[in-house]
Amino acid sequence: MIVAIGTIGLDTTYTPTTKVTEVLGGSAAYFSLASSFFHPTGIVGVIGTDFPEKYWKLLDSKVDLRGVQVYNGKSFRYVSRFGFDINTRTTIKTELNVLERFQPILTDEYLSAEYLYLGNIDPDHQLMVLEQAVNPKLIVSDTINFWIDAKREQFMNVIAKSHVLLINNEEMRLLSGVNNLVKCSQIALDWGVNCIVIKKGEHGALLSSNTCMFPSPAYPVAEVVDPTGAGDAFAGGFLGHIARTQAVTEQTLKEAVVYGHVMGSFIVEDFSVNRLLSLSNAEIEERFQEYLAITSLTG
Numbered sequence: 001m002i003v004a005i006g007t008i009g010l011d012t013t014y015t016p017t018t019k020v021t022e023v024l025g026g027s028a029a030y031f032s033l034a035s036s037f038f039h040p041t042g043i044v045g046v047i048g049t050d051f052p053e054k055y056w057k058l059l060d061s062k063v064d065l066r067g068v069q070v071y072n073g074k075s076f077r078y079v080s081r082f083g084f085d086i087n088t089r090t091t092i093k094t095e096l097n098v099l100e101r102f103q104p105i106l107t108d109e110y111l112s113a114e115y116l117y118l119g120n121i122d123p124d125h126q127l128m129v130l131e132q133a134v135n136p137k138l139i140v141s142d143t144i145n146f147w148i149d150a151k152r153e154q155f156m157n158v159i160a161k162s163h164v165l166l167i168n169n170e171e172m173r174l175l176s177g178v179n180n181l182v183k184c185s186q187i188a189l190d191w192g193v194n195c196i197v198i199k200k201g202e203h204g205a206l207l208s209s210n211t212c213m214f215p216s217p218a219y220p221v222a223e224v225v226d227p228t229g230a231g232d233a234f235a236g237g238f239l240g241h242i243a244r245t246q247a248v249t250e251q252t253l254k255e256a257v258v259y260g261h262v263m264g265s266f267i268v269e270d271f272s273v274n275r276l277l278s279l280s281n282a283e284i285e286e287r288f289q290e291y292l293a294i295t296s297l298t299g
């Protein structure tokens with residue numbers, strides 16, 4: 001099983017043409033809906049009593065929610081705006097609400113999960129999950145600028161305990177103080193992770209370990225409607241593929257990056273998690289094969 005800790009919340013998003021208000025979002029929501037196509041996934045998270053029932057039902061139909069607690073109060077909310085360059089996001093407001101009091105608990109069913117995704121949430125919560133987990137096979141962690149600014153040291157402790165750091169280029173630069181992504185990768189390996197994947201939005205990703213380097217383009221999408229959650233959906237495809245193959249090898253890591261691109265490319269085609277609701281496993285495999293074909297030198 002994959003267990004993911006992260007946010008479950010309500011996003012308000014402005015794009016150059018549209019505004020959506022209080023739609024389902026959060027790092028754990030995006031991640032788990034994406035990873036559930038590949039492998040059973042459970043969430044550790046918190047929502048407030050105001051969380052819409054329709055979103056609970058939606059998540060419940062695909063994901064194990066036994067690790068989600070309901071606190072009195074308001075759910076996590078996030079307001080952001082994308083400019084004409086749809087890859088540039090400005091955060092307008094982050095309302096932590098019930099997250100401020102959250103005490104994550106790994107229920108009995110989750111304690112011995114083999115695969116842990118420590119998604120974007122307070123690093124103290126990520127550490128609390130790590131303290132409870134029993135012998136996870138693979139720990140993948142991510143964060144966002146907000147937490148690097150607020151709790152850098154705690155996130156460095158998370159990295160020290162992780163096998164894979166999956167992070168976007170801006171955040172890695174902020175964390176390391178270094179601009180060049182090849183150098184950033186080496187720095188992360190020196191911090192002790194076995195592997196780092198730097199996500200670069202529409203420009204793809206760079207995977208590095210001590211034995212290999214794998215640069216890859218993103219799947220080209222003609223109409224990007226809403227890039228929110230692309231990083232988390234990427235992580236869902238990435239860890240989902242590793243969990244279903246039950247193997248962490250150079251080959252499966254590279255394939256996992258491509259499944260990351262595939263899931264990221266689907267999520268940006270519609271607002272919120274909407275594209276995942278109509279998605280089939282056949283479409284995922286078809287896009288994976290198409291990706292291999294269009295990136296092959298030999299045609």
Ligand code: AMP
Pocket residue numbers: 007009010011024025026027077078094120121122144146147227228229230231232233
């Ligand atoms: P991504 O676009 O992959 O970086 O993920 C965006 C998701 O992360 C949104 O759905 C937000 O609700 C959530 N999010 C934004 N800021 C934070 C934060 N500071 N902590 C946790 N989750 C966040």
